[in-house]
Amino acid sequence: MTFPKTDPPADRPADRAGERPARAESREIRELRDLKKAQPDLASAADMQIELLGAQRRVQARVPLPSATFDRRKPDHEKCLPALQFKDIPIDWTDFRLMIRQTADILRRFETLETSDYDRIQGLARDGQIEAVVASWYEAAMAPARRKVGERSQERELLDQVLLLAMRPFLARCAEALLPRLELSDWHQPCCPLCGGEPEFAFINQAAERLLICGRCTGQWHYDAITCPYCENHDRSRITSFTSRDGRYRIYACDECRRYLKAFDGRDGSRPVLLAVDSIATLPLDAAAIQRGYQS
Numbered sequence: 001m002t003f004p005k006t007d008p009p010a011d012r013p014a015d016r017a018g019e020r021p022a023r024a025e026s027r028e029i030r031e032l033r034d035l036k037k038a039q040p041d042l043a044s045a046a047d048m049q050i051e052l053l054g055a056q057r058r059v060q061a062r063v064p065l066p067s068a069t070f071d072r073r074k075p076d077h078e079k080c081l082p083a084l085q086f087k088d089i090p091i092d093w094t095d096f097r098l099m100i101r102q103t104a105d106i107l108r109r110f111e112t113l114e115t116s117d118y119d120r121i122q123g124l125a126r127d128g129q130i131e132a133v134v135a136s137w138y139e140a141a142m143a144p145a146r147r148k149v150g151e152r153s154q155e156r157e158l159l160d161q162v163l164l165l166a167m168r169p170f171l172a173r174c175a176e177a178l179l180p181r182l183e184l185s186d187w188h189q190p191c192c193p194l195c196g197g198e199p200e201f202a203f204i205n206q207a208a209e210r211l212l213i214c215g216r217c218t219g220q221w222h223y224d225a226i227t228c229p230y231c232e233n234h235d236r237s238r239i240t241s242f243t244s245r246d247g248r249y250r251i252y253a254c255d256e257c258r259r260y261l262k263a264f265d266g267r268d269g270s271r272p273v274l275l276a277v278d279s280i281a282t283l284p285l286d287a288a289a290i291q292r293g294y295q296s
Contacts, residue, residue: 028053031277045280048110052165053276055102060169064090065177075193077186082196084174084217086138091170093131100125100166107162117155121162137163141196141216164216171195171217179219187221190229194219199229202263203273204250210263213275231257242288249282253294260294262286 025033032050036043067088075083104121107113113121124130137160179194187193192214200215202223211220212229227234233256240253243265253260262282264273286296 026053026057028274028276031274032280035277035281039281042280042283044110045283048106048112049276049280051106051109052103055099055106056165056169056172059095059099060173062092062095063170063173066090066174074182075184075187077189080189080191082191082193083182084178084194086135089138089170089174091134096134096166096170097125097130099169100130100162103162103165113158117158121159124159134163134167138167138195141191141198167216168218171197175214175217175219184221188223190223190227190232192217192219193221199223199261201273201275201279202252202261204263204265204267206267206269208267212261213273218275226252228252228254228257228259229261230254230259233257240292244282244285249278249285251285251289253289253292258294260289260296 029050032046032053036046066084067090075081101122104113104118104125108115108118124133127133175194182193184193190212191198192212195214195217197214197216199212201213203211203213203220204225205211208225210223210225212223213220223229224234226236226239228239231254233239233254235256238255240255241250242253243250248265250263250265251260252263262279262285264278266273289296
């Protein structure tokens with residue numbers, strides 16, 4: 001994701017007398033506010049993440065449970081086919097249109113969208129073909145032959161990123177409700193067993209196992225500790241690893257495909273991985289990886 005160039009206005013004031021009290025902030029929001037104080041250079045990116053989280057959580061709270069027909073399916077390891085089909089996702093298209101408009105508004109306000117891109121995405125939200133566009137975007141990751149594609153245009157990457165953020169409330173609700181029901185002992189694929197998404201981050205648990213975290217639904221699954229999840233290179237001599245100064249975060253960079261994956265090291269058990277927080281806290285690691293010639 002592209003992050004903002006400038007700081008936005010200050011935080012909103014507390015509720016005025018007589019208004020409904022604000023809901024308690026989530027742990028992610030509190031941690032992001034703490035991150036702003038500890039690392040002022042990341043304040044603008046943290047503020048943008050706080051706004052995106054707020055929009056996503058408001059919609060996610062209204063998303064119903066996914067289709068009951070899901071219980072009759074499971075991910076197919078041999079064919080590398082995830083379990084959740086597009087028709088299973090409980091999308092309220094009024095909410096989705098709201099979500100895509102709000103996402104574009106936030107990205108524009110934090111100067112990560114040009115005016116032309118903003119107008120195009122707002123137009124997409126009004127387009128009568130939006131359902132077909134979203135279905136095509138979702139199903140592209142469900143077909144193994146279509147996962148490993150060549151370079152995409154900047155315009156396509158931008159649209160994919162906006163769709164990912166707008167769909168996250170619906171897919172995260174599916175992951176929350178459905179992933180615990182799946183038998184994943186045979187799933188050793190680098191894509192999400194639920195929605196087929198690529199990993200955005202990783203978590204090293206107290207048992208020193210590496211779990212990948214899906215960039216679309218935020219679901220987690222076990223994967224080999226060294227193998228590159230993008231090209232499946234498992235030659236350890238071709239994997240470069242380096243850590244943040246405090247040792248909390250790690251990067252796995254592949255010398256075959258030149259892509260990298262960030263990870264939160266939770267072996268000390270101090271807290272769980274928080275994708276919304278850790279993806280911002282590790283922006284300095286992104287810069288270090290890019291300087292070395294790798295890409296996310």
